Amino acid sequence: MILKMKFDLLKRLAYVLLAVLLPLLSFGDDNTQALFEKGNAYYTKGQYQQAVGAYQQVINSGYQSIPLYYNMGNAEYKLGEIPSSLLYYEKAHKLSPADEDINVNIHFANLKTTDKIDEMPEFFLNRWWHGFILSFSVNALAIWSVLLVLVGSGLLVLYFFTNSVAIKKLSFYSSLTSFFIGLVIIAIAGSQVSYFDGHKQAIIFSGIVNVKSGPVDQPNTLFVLHEGTKVNVLDKANGWMRIKLANGNEGWLKISDVKEI
Amino acid sequence: MLAQNIKFTASVSKNEVATGEQFEVSFSVNGNGDRFTPPDLNGFQVAGGPNQSTSMEMINGATTVNASVSYILVAVKEGDFTIGPASIIVNGHKYTTNPIKMKVVKGKPVPQNRAQQQQNGPDNNLNVAGATDLSKSLFLRTVLDKDNVYQGQQLTLTYRLYTRIGIVQTQVTKMPDLTGFWNEDVKTTPQAVAQWKVEVYNGVKYNVADVKQIILFPEHAGNITIDPFSMDFVVRLQTPARNIMDQVFGGGGYEDKKYTAKSAPVVVHVKQLPEAGKPDGFVGAVGNFAIQSTIDKTELKTNEALNYKIKVTGSGNIKLLKDLNVNFPVDFEKYDPKVVDSIKEQVTGVSGTRFYNYLLIPRHAGDYKIDPLKFSYFNPNTGKYVSLETKPFDVKVAKGVAETNVTSLADKQDVKLLDKDIRYIKTGDAGLFKEGNRFFGSVSYYLLLLLGPFLCLGAYVYRGQNAKYNSDIVKVKNRRAAKIAAKRLANAHQQLLAKNTAAFYEAIFRGIYGYLGDKLNISYADLNREIIASALQKKGIDLPLITRLEDTIDLCEMARYAPVTHISEQEVYNKAKGIINDIENEI
Numbered sequence: 001m002i003l004k005m006k007f008d009l010l011k012r013l014a015y016v017l018l019a020v021l022l023p024l025l026s027f028g029d030d031n032t033q034a035l036f037e038k039g040n041a042y043y044t045k046g047q048y049q050q051a052v053g054a055y056q057q058v059i060n061s062g063y064q065s066i067p068l069y070y071n072m073g074n075a076e077y078k079l080g081e082i083p084s085s086l087l088y089y090e091k092a093h094k095l096s097p098a099d100e101d102i103n104v105n106i107h108f109a110n111l112k113t114t115d116k117i118d119e120m121p122e123f124f125l126n127r128w129w130h131g132f133i134l135s136f137s138v139n140a141l142a143i144w145s146v147l148l149v150l151v152g153s154g155l156l157v158l159y160f161f162t163n164s165v166a167i168k169k170l171s172f173y174s175s176l177t178s179f180f181i182g183l184v185i186i187a188i189a190g191s192q193v194s195y196f197d198g199h200k201q202a203i204i205f206s207g208i209v210n211v212k213s214g215p216v217d218q219p220n221t222l223f224v225l226h227e228g229t230k231v232n233v234l235d236k237a238n239g240w241m242r243i244k245l246a247n248g249n250e251g252w253l254k255i256s257d258v259k260e261i
Numbered sequence: 262m263l264a265q266n267i268k269f270t271a272s273v274s275k276n277e278v279a280t281g282e283q284f285e286v287s288f289s290v291n292g293n294g295d296r297f298t299p300p301d302l303n304g305f306q307v308a309g310g311p312n313q314s315t316s317m318e319m320i321n322g323a324t325t326v327n328a329s330v331s332y333i334l335v336a337v338k339e340g341d342f343t344i345g346p347a348s349i350i351v352n353g354h355k356y357t358t359n360p361i362k363m364k365v366v367k368g369k370p371v372p373q374n375r376a377q378q379q380q381n382g383p384d385n386n387l388n389v390a391g392a393t394d395l396s397k398s399l400f401l402r403t404v405l406d407k408d409n410v411y412q413g414q415q416l417t418l419t420y421r422l423y424t425r426i427g428i429v430q431t432q433v434t435k436m437p438d439l440t441g442f443w444n445e446d447v448k449t450t451p452q453a454v455a456q457w458k459v460e461v462y463n464g465v466k467y468n469v470a471d472v473k474q475i476i477l478f479p480e481h482a483g484n485i486t487i488d489p490f491s492m493d494f495v496v497r498l499q500t501p502a503r504n505i506m507d508q509v510f511g512g513g514g515y516e517d518k519k520y521t522a523k524s525a526p527v528v529v530h531v532k533q534l535p536e537a538g539k540p541d542g543f544v545g546a547v548g549n550f551a552i553q554s555t556i557d558k559t560e561l562k563t564n565e566a567l568n569y570k571i572k573v574t575g576s577g578n579i580k581l582l583k584d585l586n587v588n589f590p591v592d593f594e595k596y597d598p599k600v601v602d603s604i605k606e607q608v609t610g611v612s613g614t615r616f617y618n619y620l621l622i623p624r625h626a627g628d629y630k631i632d633p634l635k636f637s638y639f640n641p642n643t644g645k646y647v648s649l650e651t652k653p654f655d656v657k658v659a660k661g662v663a664e665t666n667v668t669s670l671a672d673k674q675d676v677k678l679l680d681k682d683i684r685y686i687k688t689g690d691a692g693l694f695k696e697g698n699r700f701f702g703s704v705s706y707y708l709l710l711l712l713g714p715f716l717c718l719g720a721y722v723y724r725g726q727n728a729k730y731n732s733d734i735v736k737v738k739n740r741r742a743a744k745i746a747a748k749r750l751a752n753a754h755q756q757l758l759a760k761n762t763a764a765f766y767e768a769i770f771r772g773i774y775g776y777l778g779d780k781l782n783i784s785y786a787d788l789n790r791e792i793i794a795s796a797l798q799k800k801g802i803d804l805p806l807i808t809r810l811e812d813t814i815d816l817c818e819m820a821r822y823a824p825v826t827h828i829s830e831q832e833v834y835n836k837a838k839g840i841i842n843d844i845e846n847e848i
Binding site: 156 | 682683684685686687688689690691692693694695699700701702706709710712713714716717720721724
């Protein structure tokens with residue numbers, strides 16, 4: 001019967017939904033969460049070496065998260081491993097660009113690095129735009145976009161079936177609005193992803209790095225960088241990496257001297 | 262002035278002396294004497310004198326004069342001797358003293374080269390004596406309290422001035438630079454510096470003054486020579502007396518003369534400290550020391566200050582002590598000690614107290630022990646090393662209120678956040694997810710995103726179909742017939758359970774009629790058995806079913822007016838249900 005068929009279709013749709021949503025909700029297993037908490041306990045006791053070990057195990061098992069990277073950065077900072085701490089802070093920053101804790105700690109860790117690079121001032125519209133697109137994490141934006149599109153659809157369905165003219169009017173316009181906001185959010189998330197994909201960065205891990213003018217070992221050095229400095233990655237070739245500093249200087253250095261964020 | 266008042270007497274400081282001992286013999290007259298004849302002093306050596314003094318008193322216009330001549334004598338041989346009479350003429354009368362008997366017993370040999378007696382206060386009489394050889398009556402000496410010492414052992418150096426003549430003016434022209442020594446000036450009061458004493462040197466009495474005293478600490482082993490020091494003097498020399506009166510009563514003239522005196526160089530023999538038995542923690546202390554340690558509290562909280570004080574008392578090279586090797590717990594933040602000295606430089610040597618004040622800040626809570634401090638020094642008197650140990654302290658550190666971790670920001674400038682630490686870790690749910698599973702852009706994301714539009718599309722299509730479906734009333738009635746019939750039959754079943762016979766048959770009847778009306782599209786008012794039968798036949802329903810329907814309808818109509826007995830109500834219900842089902846299946 002048709003009615004029954006309709007019901008089956010709905011049921012199937014629900015199953016598909018569940019199948020799609022469930023993996024999103026499975027935030028790691030209990031084991032890794034316990035390991036993460038163990039690391040936190042070590043950190044609280046001041047045993048930073050052990051804390052780093054525990055966090056590293058979680059990372060090695062293929063998991064990532066904002067608190068994990070952030071805490072790892074903190075523990076490395078306390079051990080005085082500034083390049084490592086910056087690497088993990090930057091990873092956390094990438095996942096959650098607007099997190100104030102992360103940004104404050106990046107500031108602190110940067111104070112302990114040797115190189116002081118004056119950033120080239122960005123055009124104010126660019127700066128606003130970047131601040132805007134980086135004000136929420138990609139995941140949050142993605143979830144919001146899905147929710148808004150679903151709400152918009154729901155309102156549209158209501159518009160189709162309701163008999164009251166008032167409700168019809170209201171649902172139609174609110175549905176349009178939520179569809180529009182949802183699309184804007186998708187656009188923001190997309191720009192953020194392309195921003196991070198286009199802005200590959202790396203942290204210098206070697207104590208001192210001679211930056212050359214080309215991807216070959218040559219005697220003359222353009223400039224010298226020290227550990228902990230963040231560089232923008234432009235290109236990679238034959239074990240060499242073309243980098244650009246925040247002040248606009250460019251050069252080549254060996255990939256083994258840096259770790260990509 | 263009456264002659265009988267004149268007295269001329271002789272006296273000795275003692276009658277019985279040992280050989281080598283000094284004594285004094287003096288002759289005094291209470292008047293203006295003349296032509297003094299010294300006595301026979303055979304058997305004695307004159308160590309000093311004749312020293313003359315004259316004093317004059319005027320009381321109510323009466324003048325009294327006292328004059329005396331004295332000799333310092335040293336007994337040379339033992340036995341009985343007599344100091345013969347001396348004579349003097351006063352106012353034309355000759356006066357003679359009585360001889361004095363002296364007994365000399367065996368004593369020390371007569372000193373030749375040593376200072377023998379010291380007497381406090383200057384003897385002004387010495388100055389009067391005329392001296393022709395200045396180098397014998399005015400010279401400088403560098404005096405050491407010991408000339409054979411260990412490295413680091415203190416010795417006292419004295420620059421001493423010896424004089425028998427009047428000095429008008431002095432000036433130090435050269436002080437040796439004392440290379441090879443760490444030196445400390447003896448701090449004395451200004452009066453003490455200028456103090457004159459009387460000292461007998463090489464059997465001769467001198468007025469002596471210490472120009473300067475210095476405490477020396479030899480810095481290396483070997484023979485170290487102390488260079489001479491020199492002084493310029495202006496001395497007042499007495500011109501030779503023209504007559505006896507001048508000689509006796511200090512007549513005659515004076516002559517000022519410049520003279521430069523220079524001391525002889527002296528050598529100090531410095532011995533190396535013995536290697537044998539040298540303790541591990543030896544830091545070069547030589548002398549005699551005591552050590553004591555104190556602590557201002559034994560219970561405190563983290564980040565509070567703790568004062569650990571070490572007091573080193575004694576004499577020796579206390580100022581040259583290096584920092585002590587104190588072993589503090591590693592967790593303690595230790596600052597360089599504040600060193601306070603309370604040290605006196607005296608003729609006997611440098612002595613006093615040195616305080617080392619260590620400021621400690623425990624950074625972590627716990628029970629700590631401050632190990633005893635080992636201190637060792639070399640005692641030059643015994644020639645041995647001595648090791649001392651302070652007492653240990655137990656310190657309990659409780660956790661303080663706030664644990665501040667000050668970051669070092671010394672490398673860079675223009676930073677204001679000096680008192681801040683990194684933010685604390687994030688606790689709670691880690692929100693872990695597998696790497697590479699970014700939700701945005703993943704398949705599930707797009708599926709979820711498309712879900713909404715798909716639902717809308719589905720709803721739109723459904724609405725369209727539904728409208729079309731419901732547009733034909735006959736078909737809608739036809740479709741709904743079974744549903745309505747089922748509802749009515751359910752009502753009937755309720756009446757059946759309630760044993761409401763009349764209502765039950767009524768419900769069955771209406772159920773069947775209603776169903777057939779909807780199904781066959783005949784108005785309720787036009788329904789009767791014949792029309793139903795013919796309509797059903799037209800639809801191709803077989804006869805037995807129609808007959809069964811007619812029977813049931815008859816039964817229901819009959820039951821409305823008379824009780825039915827040959828068939829149970831349950832059977833009627835089942836029958837009616839069966840008929841509707843059959844018709845539904847056939848049409």
